[in-house]
Amino acid sequence: DQQVKQNSPSLSVQEGRISILNCDYTNSMFDYFLWYKKYPAEGPTFLISISSIKDKNEDGRFTVFLNKSAKHLSLHIVPSQPGDSAVYFCAASGGNFGNEKLTFGTGTRLTIIP
Amino acid sequence: NAGVTQTPKFQVLKTGQSMTLQCAQDMNHNSMYWYRQDPGMGLRLIYYSASEGTTDKGEVPNGYNVSRLNKREFSLRLESAAPSQTSVYFCASSEWASSYNEQFFGPGTRLTVL
Numbered sequence: 001d002q003q004v005k006q007n008s009p010s011l012s013v014q015e016g017r018i019s020i021l022n023c024d025y026t027n028s029m030f031d032y033f034l035w036y037k038k039y040p041a042e043g044p045t046f047l048i049s050i051s052s053i054k055d056k057n058e059d060g061r062f063t064v065f066l067n068k069s070a071k072h073l074s075l076h077i078v079p080s081q082p083g084d085s086a087v088y089f090c091a092a093s094g095g096n097f098g099n100e101k102l103t104f105g106t107g108t109r110l111t112i113i114p
Numbered sequence: 115n116a117g118v119t120q121t122p123k124f125q126v127l128k129t130g131q132s133m134t135l136q137c138a139q140d141m142n143h144n145s146m147y148w149y150r151q152d153p154g155m156g157l158r159l160i161y162y163s164a165s166e167g168t169t170d171k172g173e174v175p176n177g178y179n180v181s182r183l184n185k186r187e188f189s190l191r192l193e194s195a196a197p198s199q200t201s202v203y204f205c206a207s208s209e210w211a212s213s214y215n216e217q218f219f220g221p222g223t224r225l226t227v228l
Contacts, residue, residue, distance in 0.1 A: 100164045
């Protein structure tokens with residue numbers, strides 16, 4: 001039972017345009033959400049997060065939106081750059097899963113086309 | 115400040131062999147984690163240690179054992195390796211608070227079981 005879902009395995013976007021990565025979750029008790037970025041042969045690195053008491057968090061080119069009623073979050077990257085090509089994982093914590101563990105989605109491979 | 119380090123980077127085993135994956139962190143974090151990453155499956159939690167002296171099973175613990183040697187080190191042992199354990203293994207650490215769990219990942223160990 002996949003608690004955190006990323007339904008798009010891959011996404012291609014032209015350089016300079018907006019990249020939108022989506023994530024859905026099923027457990028309404030999750031109260032903290034994170035995005036991680038992963039390059040080949042490296043470990044994931046933290047990108048941006050959002051608490052369930054907010055609906056938007058912005059950090060430079062990266063913005064995460066949370067729609068609690070739809071159990072949906074999205075990561076917007078504007079403008080997209082070649083260095084953004086990576087696999088992006090969303091993750092969630094809280095509720096009966098506890099705050100000390102993260103539940104990850106399956107990832108979306110983003111390719112930025114020069 | 116090395117962050118999270120893992121050894122070895124690569125390993126090839128024959129079915130039935132045993133090995134221990136080592137992980138160390140220098141961020142004075144209380145919590146440490148072992149994940150495996152498989153194509154299309156995202157990151158799945160094998161075991162975690164919320165604090166020194168405690169360990170708990172994650173989503174996929176069968177075939178593995180762990181030891182939290184001290185606050186810095188958390189090892190993962192495969193007693194009798196199977197081809198299904200071919201994967202990339204990541205160690206992570208965090209200092210989780212009431213609603214925040216940014217985990218820091220090591221570079222990974224790529225394990226092949228023949």
